[in-house]
Structures are given as C-alpha cells and as structure tokens.
Amino acid sequence: MAMTVAQRVSYETNGFLVIPNALSPEELAATREAANRAEALWRAEPHRRGIRSEVLDQVQAPIEYDPQLLSLLWHPTVFPLVRDAVGDDVMMIDNDYFITPPNTPRTHAGWHHDVGMRGVYHPKSTMMVKVFYLLSDVDASSGGTAMIPGSHKFPMKWQFPEVEEPKDMPGAIQMTGQAGTAYLFNGRTYHCAVNNESPTPRRVLIYNYGHFWMKMWTGYEPSERLLAEAHASNDPIQKQLLGIGDAYGTALS
Numbered sequence: 001m002a003m004t005v006a007q008r009v010s011y012e013t014n015g016f017l018v019i020p021n022a023l024s025p026e027e028l029a030a031t032r033e034a035a036n037r038a039e040a041l042w043r044a045e046p047h048r049r050g051i052r053s054e055v056l057d058q059v060q061a062p063i064e065y066d067p068q069l070l071s072l073l074w075h076p077t078v079f080p081l082v083r084d085a086v087g088d089d090v091m092m093i094d095n096d097y098f099i100t101p102p103n104t105p106r107t108h109a110g111w112h113h114d115v116g117m118r119g120v121y122h123p124k125s126t127m128m129v130k131v132f133y134l135l136s137d138v139d140a141s142s143g144g145t146a147m148i149p150g151s152h153k154f155p156m157k158w159q160f161p162e163v164e165e166p167k168d169m170p171g172a173i174q175m176t177g178q179a180g181t182a183y184l185f186n187g188r189t190y191h192c193a194v195n196n197e198s199p200t201p202r203r204v205l206i207y208n209y210g211h212f213w214m215k216m217w218t219g220y221e222p223s224e225r226l227l228a229e230a231h232a233s234n235d236p237i238q239k240q241l242l243g244i245g246d247a248y249g250t251a252l253s
C-alpha cells in the first residue's frame with residue numbers, strides 16, 4: 001500500500017488528497033520549461049487540439065509534446081498513490097494542460113462529477129482518479145479547483161443546488177497551494193473551477209486515470225509514436241498506462 005494511514009484516511013473521508021511538494025524544485029523547473037515549450041507550439045499551430053477561449057486555454061494531451069510531461073504519468077511519488085486508489089489495472093484516461101487566463105468573466109467548468117456511467121454504483125467504487133500538478137501558485141482568487149469534501153460518497157440521485165457563482169456552493173472548499181503541489185481526487189468528488197479573479201494565469205497539468213477495461217476519452221488515445229516508445233521501453237507501467245495489453249485481465253503485478 002503506497003498511501004500512509006493518514007493519507008488513506010484523508011482520501012477516503014474527503015475524496016481527495018493533497019501532496020505538498022510533489023514536484024521537487026528541479027522537477028518543477030523542468031516541468032515548467034516543458035509546459036512552456038508545449039504551450040508555445042500549441043499557440044503557434046492552431047490546428048493543434050484543445051480549447052482556445054476567454055475562460056480556458058487547453059493544451060490537449062500534453063504527453064504528446066514532451067517526455068517530461070509524459071513521465072509525470074508515472075511520477076515516482078504520485079503514481080503509486082493513484083495505483084493504490086484505482087487498483088493494479090490502472091490506465092490513463094485523458095491528460096491536459098489547463099491555462100486559465102487572468103480575470104476570467106466566468107468559470108470554464110461549472111460544478112460536476114467526472115464519472116457518470118450507467119449501471120455502476122460509483123459511490124462505492126473508484127472509477128477514476130484525477131491528478132492535478134500546480135505549475136503556478138494558486139490561492140483563493142486564482143481560478144483553482146473547488147471541491148465538496150466527502151461528495152464522492154453521496155448517492156447517485158443526490159442533486160446539488162444550482163449556483164450561478166461557483167464559490168456559492170454550500171460546503172465547497174478551494175484547492176490552493178504552491179507550484180509543485182499535487183492533488184488527486186476520486187472522479188465522483190463534486191468539483192468545479194472557480195473564476196480566476198487574479199491578474200495572473202493559473203497553470204495546471206491534469207492526468208486522469210481509470211481502469212484498463214475502460215475507454216480513453218476520444219482525442220486522448222496515444223499516438224503511434226508514443227505507443228512504439230512504450231513497446232520499446234518494455235516497462236510494464238508505461239505500457240499499461242498507455243493502454244497496451246488485453247482489454248480484460250491486464251494488471252500490474
């Protein structure tokens with residue numbers, strides 16, 4: 001088990017877990033440089049996938065841009081926690097680099113769950129776990145994620161109130177932290193992005209994980225190049241996270 005008892009209690013109780021200093025100063029510097037290179041390429045070539053809007057710049061599938069951004073998928077401190085939460089049949093579902101522009105007029109993501117599959121009673125199963133790596137310092141005004149602690153255990157039919165202003169959701173707390181912080185959460189934890197009221201962009205890398213038998217989100221299937229590299233690496237974790245293996249029964253040992 002990778003999670004300490006304290007981490008497990010926090011994760012099970014709240015539906016999320018904060019990992020302060022998940023990236024060392026050197027890793028943070030290298031990741032920021034890689035993210036900057038990816039962003040520059042994405043801005044220069046408008047055919048590249050992602051959202052370009054006044055509330056969000058989304059560099060879709062950053063793992064395709066740089067080995068540093070790819071390797072965060074199996075980060076030595078964070079991935080074992082993900083594996084502990086999802087299980088040995090863990091696989092990548094999607095990945096993004098989100099840049100929330102300064103002074104957004106509204107949120108880019110209202111309150112929602114990530115997992116809405118029919119036929120599975122999600123509150124009792126961990127279907128997806130998402131990891132956020134903060135590349136910029138995030139405080140309450142920076143457009144970060146807000147969550148409702150414990151909401152991953154609410155029954156499927158529970159309806160949260162509708163709020164115009166994300167911060168008005170009863171019971172919501174904000175995920176703040178310094179660059180280099182990571183947090184992960186169960187995909188059933190109710191969450192949103194608050195407006196960025198600050199004069200600086202919020203920068204965050206997002207890696208979403210599910211089970212090997214699930215489908216990756218369309219548009220996030222690894223390229224032939226990444227698949228060939230994973231095959232060549234012969235690394236079971238890299239291969240499995242990128243979806244190489246039999247649909248049923250594939251799991252890390």
Ligand SMILES: O=C(O)CCC(=O)C(=O)O
Nearest residue numbers: 098109144145191192193
């Ligand atoms: O940008 C955020 O903090 C929230 C993003 C989000 O809602 C999601 O990844 O599902």
